[in-house]
Amino acid sequence: MATPKSEKDLHLPLSRVKTIMKSSPDVEAVGPEPLYLVTKVTELFVMDLAKRAHKNSNANFLEYKHIADIVQEDDTLDFLREIMPRKITVRQFKEMMAKKAAKNGDDSSEDSSEDSSEDSSSNNEQE
Amino acid sequence: MAEKLEDLNLPLTVVTRIVKEALPSGVSISKEARTGLAKAASVLVLYVTSAATNIVKNKKRKALTGQDVIDAMKDIEFDRFVEPLGEALEHYKTMASARKSASMKKKDEQEDAEIIEDD
Numbered sequence: 001m002a003t004p005k006s007e008k009d010l011h012l013p014l015s016r017v018k019t020i021m022k023s024s025p026d027v028e029a030v031g032p033e034p035l036y037l038v039t040k041v042t043e044l045f046v047m048d049l050a051k052r053a054h055k056n057s058n059a060n061f062l063e064y065k066h067i068a069d070i071v072q073e074d075d076t077l078d079f080l081r082e083i084m085p086r087k088i089t090v091r092q093f094k095e096m097m098a099k100k101a102a103k104n105g106d107d108s109s110e111d112s113s114e115d116s117s118e119d120s121s122s123n124n125e126q127e
Numbered sequence: 128m129a130e131k132l133e134d135l136n137l138p139l140t141v142v143t144r145i146v147k148e149a150l151p152s153g154v155s156i157s158k159e160a161r162t163g164l165a166k167a168a169s170v171l172v173l174y175v176t177s178a179a180t181n182i183v184k185n186k187k188r189k190a191l192t193g194q195d196v197i198d199a200m201k202d203i204e205f206d207r208f209v210e211p212l213g214e215a216l217e218h219y220k221t222m223a224s225a226r227k228s229a230s231m232k233k234k235d236e237q238e239d240a241e242i243i244e245d246d
Contacts, residue, residue, distance in 0.1 A: 034193050041196065051150065067167075
C-alpha cells in the first residue's frame with residue numbers, strides 16, 4: 001500500500017492496535033476513527049513517558065528504573081504499576097524475606113521443615 | 128479468540144523509533160526500558176479502550192467514536208492529551224474526506240476514459 005509518509009502519519013500498526021482493543025471485554029465495533037485516535041494517543045503517551053523518564057535520568061542513558069520511578073510516583077499511571085514494578089537486587093529481596101520471616105517467626109516454628117536446612121526459617125515459605 | 132500472545136504486543140522496533148524521535152539525538156535506551164515502554168503502550172491501549180467503552184455504554188450506544196476516545200481522556204486524568212487528540216481528529220476527518228473525493232474523482236476519470244476508448 002503506497003501511502004505518502006507525512007509527519008502526521010502513525011508509526012504503530014493499526015491492525016495490531018485493533019487486535020488489542022478487541023481483546024478488551026465489552027468492546028463491540030471498532031471503527032477506523034476511534035482506532036486512529038487510540039493509536040495516536042498511545043504514541044503520544046509513549047513519547048511523553050519517555051521524555052519524563054529521560055528528565056528523571058539526568059544522563060544520556062535511559063534505563064528501566066527511570067521509567068519505573070515515574071510510574072510509581074505518578075498516580076495517573078497507577079494502571080501501569082503492576083507491569084512496571086521497581087526492581088530490587090537479589091540481596092534486597094533476601095533481606096525483605098528475612099525480615100518477613102522474623103516477623104512470622106512464631107508461626108513458622110510449628111513446621112517440621114525447620115531442621116532440614118542451614119538457611120533461615122524463611123525457606124519454608126512458598127513463593 | 129485465537130490470538131497469539133505476540134499479537135497483543137506492539138512491535139519493539141516501532142516503539143523504539145517513536146522513543147528515539149521524542150528524545151534528543153545521542154540518548155541511548157536500554158533494552159529493558161524499550162521493552163517496558165512497549166508493554167506499557169499495550170496496557171495503555173486496553174486502558175483507554177476500557178474507559179472509552181464505559182462512556183459508550185453509559186450513553187447506551189454500541190460503536191465507539193473518536194469523540195468517545197477524547198472524552199475518555201478526562202475520565203482517566205489525561206487532560207494533556209485532549210487538545211492534541213482534538214487536532215488529530217480534525218486531521219483524520221480532513222484526510223478521510225480528501226481520500227474519498229480523490230477516489231470519487233478517479234472513478235469519474237476512469238469512466239470518462241472508457242467512454243473515449245469505446246468507439
